Amino acid sequence: MILIEFAGALGAGKTVLHRHAREAMRERGITCQILHSFADSLVAKRRGWQTVARLLPVTLEKRLRKRLVEFALRRASLDFARLHPELWRLVRASQEGRDISRRDRTRVWSRFRSVAGGNLLARQAKPDDAMVLFSEGLVQRVTMLFTSESEVAPKELIHRYLDLLPPPDLLVWVRCPLEVSLERSIRRDLPFRFRGKSPEDVRRFAGFQFDAIEDSVTYLRSKGWPVLEIENVNLEESQSRLRDALLEFWSSQTERRSRP
Secondary structure, eight states, rough: EEEEEEEEOSSSSSHHHHHHHHHHHHHHHHHHEEEEHHHHHHTTTTTTHHHHHHHHHHHHHHHHHHHHHHHHHHHHHHHHHHSSSHHHHHHHHHHTSSSSSSHHHHHHHHHHHHHHHHHHHHHHHSSSSSSEEEESHHHHHHHHHTTTBBOOOOOOHHHHHHHHHHSEEEEEEEEEHHHHHHHHHHHOOOOOGGOOOOOHHHHHHHHHHOOOHHHHHHHHHHHHEEEEEESSSSSHHHHHHHHHHHHHHHHHHHHHHHOO
């Protein structure tokens, strides 16, 4: 399994390019999934699931499948914690010390746990001729652990997180100028957690996150991580460059893995 993570600031275009990459790979016959569709496929392969699914109303079947996906990710996150205990303890301890609401702390921790579980599931998957894309992988998640409209992310602590991460096969860094990303975010409708926030709070968050992502990816690149940088100002050009780069990367990876 080839694992590819995307990282980028709010409004940089991670989700749009991530979806385009999945469709572009599939059009060329490459098995390519995103995190939740990948976890969903694992549920669908469970013994007896197809029989159960046929007996249930469609809405109930979808609800049950969603719950099973959540359960699979949570269980895998516990295995991730056993494999990476120092990272897990550090994240838990540092989040407990943040001056944020209990609701926000629960949300941040839940998203980290879900991505960690999905990361491990992807690494444990058997086929080498498949690709899993994370629109927000572990790099994005640990960088976001301290990013809010009232906090400047502590770089030294985030670097400690990053040093403990299992690297993906490729990190796609989606970039664009801060003003462009902020304008896109406002134009397309802000994420739920920002509704009701003042324009100043949104701008402050976007600036803090932009700086944190830039620092994190620059740091990982200095550590030798494979990074593909996509400047996403013109979407059509960005999609074309990403598609060509991923196809080239796929070809090189499959050739390398096929060698005895």
